[in-house]
Amino acid sequence: MNAAMLYALTGAGLFALGLYALAVQAHLLRKIIAFNVMGSGAFLVLGALAHRAPDQVADPVPHAMVITGIVVAVSATAFALVLMLRVQSETGQPHLPEQPSD
Amino acid sequence: MMLSQMITIVLLLAGAAFFLAGTLGLLRFPDVYTRLHALTKADNVGLGLVAAGLAIQAETWAAMGKMALIWLLVLLASATGAHLVARGALRRGIPPWTAR
């Protein structure tokens, strides 16, 4: 149970927490924040497992993947915020209406 | 234990003491304005001491210069932040604490 595995489990924990919050919270801004936490969790899993490389140097490929992921996450978040504000201006409330028919 | 390491340890401990004071102030003080004092003053002095302590161990002058620059930037940022928060709080009518 070295440090890398500790951080990997934390990443998994963050992902599960985000998943729970995503399912429970109704406010759209809270859902977007939950996605950010889930994204950080997934990247932490990736980055922590890269730390297992021998002799104190971490594997650079997952680091590049995480940086790409962070930039993708921030652009998705920015777009989601703009869309949320548009939903609020059209429907008057920052929630998704209840699904009328399945 | 070389002399420089002794000085570093002393400076770092002093820095930690100031950080502790800052945090205690933040938790214990009654209103926004007093907490601003605790936060801005104590923490920045704490950071200055930590930076100074580490600068002694720094291998090149450039590293020392960079640490000094970091400290100055943090000073600038927290001073502005403190001013903005205080002015905003005053304008929003948060009453300053007065000893009853």
Added chain:
Amino acid sequence: MGTLSPDSPWTIWVIFSPLAGAVFTFLWPRRARLAVPLVALGTVGSVACLVWQVAELGVQSHALGGWAAPLGINLYADGLSAMMLLTTALVGAAVTFYATEYFRRASETARYFWPLWLCLWTALNALFLSWDIFNLYVAFELLGLAAIALVALAGSADALTGAMRYLLVSLLGSLTYLLGVALFYSTYGTLDIGLLGDLTAPSAASWAATGLMVAGLLLKTALFPLHFWLPPAHAAAPTPVSAILSALVVKASFYLLLRLWLEVFPVTAAGLGHLLGLLGALAIVWGSLQALRQTRLKLLVAYSTVAQLGYLFLAFPLALSPVAATAWSASVFFILSHALAKAAMFLAAGNILRFAGHDRIAELGRAPYGVSLSWAAFGVAGISIIGLPPSVGFAAKWLQLEAALAGGQWWWTLPIVGGGLLATAYVFKIISCVFSQNGRTSGTNGISWRMEWTAFGLSLAALGIGFAAPQLLALLNSGTPLALHEVGSAP
């Protein structure tokens, strides 16, 4: 597996002509009217050359940046990718032709439709060619964001809520898929699909990664229990966008699931295959019943997509029998037939909607004469959806029935045939409006011949390509390891 001729340039042009077009149309929106046909021609031309190369010389690949597999990213075009690229090119070109007319008056939305649509086309082509699981994640994200932005372009309240719900589902699916990528990379140390295929062996980590990836992809393919987001988004989007979404975007995540199932996932368990088949059958029944209940035309067509997607998933249990190759070819044919027919249906429905001003099925009877060609297109597309000869849909259903009977799993024939009957029901529910003579012609004349002929052309293509089935079958088998995946043979 065919000769692996290195570095075909066409794989690059297929991806970067639409991307360059997207940047151009964003920088010079007023010159989009000239640039878009050029870019569309360039893309379709390079897709045609690539498909010809794959058919003649076998698998094409391109080591990007000059780095070999484990370190660099490979582009890889085999029979399966060629078929998907062909479908995307056909439907994409038709929708581009339709959209130039559809957005003629709404220049404000058109200014942003072209960069978004060309980005989506790039993402589709990049997804079908990429041979690297993390690269597929980035292409997936590009695809999702472009599709959601296009849905939100309609600007109405339910378009925006549909787009928001689609965004939440898309982000959740991508993050789950990313977690699967993290697990696979941490276990096997490579991201290349080919290398992963040789290394994967059943272990706790690879099972978890498979489960995560399958869950993420099912969410984005809107398979039965997870289909709630599809109808509102597809119905509320502008007409050309609905056609693109139902015909192409939903198929991209199925293609990815199929590619990973064939190449990467450790020995595919019979249980998971049968579960997917069961969900597919439920999707067919539930989607068709919901389609029958709908009162609005575009929602009916959207629920028909949910139903037709079920057919694709029937291939998973059928492939667990010695006739796996027939089962996989059937589902790829389904992708082609549904793409063409559903695009035609949505374009026709869009014409009717624009002409009559509303799409409430009950009152559609009064407006059959203004857009008679669109009604014809809807009917002909219905033939392919139902699966009557000589359409490609019929060829696909025939192959699937053949695989079901030859593989000894006769019970799968029930959803196939049942689905056909239900499809007949909801198609004729619409066609019957034409024969009810209670109408005087009403509605604006905002329909140009281009829009009607595109819909009709696509429906004819869905009918006509049935004749080219043998050539398509040959193309599909050049380089795709379809036959390899009989039960028990290690990948």
Added chain:
Amino acid sequence: MTAFYLGLASFLLLNLAAGMWRILRGPSEADRMLAAQLFGTTAVAILLLLAEAMGQPALRDVSLVFALLAAVTVVAFVRRAWRPATEEHSNDA
């Protein structure tokens, strides 16, 4: 020496955790934003210590970025997210 640096970094992390209590309880939004600024300063100190402890001088660039960006969130709060006085007390009741 490294153990001393790491011990000190842990102590500062405790300080950080204590600051969080102010975010939780802080009566007014200004208090919460104060605590966020505390995090910035403490994080810079922790980073400088870690740079020394882990022997990676590159971490000083990270603390430089922290120092530069500490102001962005505070200014964003003051200029945008600070709601007018009337509403503020109601939601914290």
Added chain:
Amino acid sequence: MDGAVNAAAWAFDALLVLTLLWLAWRVLMGPDLFKSIVFFIAFGLVMALAWVRLRAPDVALAEAAIGAGLTGALFLAALSRLAAGERIANAKRPVENSDTGKSTRPHRGVRMVFIAMSALFFGGLAAALLSLPAEAPGLTIQVAENLSTSGVSNPVTAVLLNFRGYDTLLEMGVLFLAVVAAWSLTPAPKEPVSPPGIVLASFVRVLSPMLLLAAGYLLWAGTHAPGGAFQAGSVLAAAAVLLLLSGKDMKANWPEWPLRVVLGLGLGVFIAIGLVMMLIGHRFLEYPLDYAGDLILLIEVAATLSIGVTLAALFLGGRPQRDERK
């Protein structure tokens, strides 16, 4: 002495992990939305510390600049626009009271089901993670071998811009798409323009050049030390955000067409260089050996400019007003 270092390292990691999880819990479950956002800013800071402990300074830089700085500012701006939107919505129908982001939860039973499901998910994932071997080289060896021919000496930049350059190109495409999508949705909301006051104005005037200098430094350092296009771009965006926040009307003195060119610049230069490589007989994005470093730097400069302006445009939250009249 070694035991003490391990113990201290373990203490720091355990404390950091606990802080991270507790912060995430407060971010997600807190009743008040503003409190959640402040916790989220703290979460970003502690996350950057976690990346530092995982020996990933490049990622720590990106997380610090984008995660803690920009995303926090984006959320705060979104919150203020949300409240403004709510005031308009209330004016139209002042019926039921508007919740200010109070987290409306489904009733108890449903929450139990979700708790069980996410706990199960965590259990399965943890089991899979624990089954992984403790030591795995990954692609470290291949990267180290080919580093000399990649034109840069920082392995992460080598992977980002040479070995997996196509990933970064598609990712620039995602950024470009996000701006186009945001512009297609709405015109930029009008922010309450108030004079910044002497302190903020002079602060921004002093800090902006430093931010630009830092962005240039990070860009240049990216070839041999942690840094690179994305970190430099986000520091550049922070400068632009500060200018926007201090009431400088970026839209007025920034003509619309050059803004679009800079937005498309990063992607355009990347594609152009890739295609030029193909014209001289190489494969796509295969840099000739002796020009690799210069080409990567050229791409990074274009990417930094593009990312900085793109993230600032995303902070703006819609297409600039001048765009309307076209």
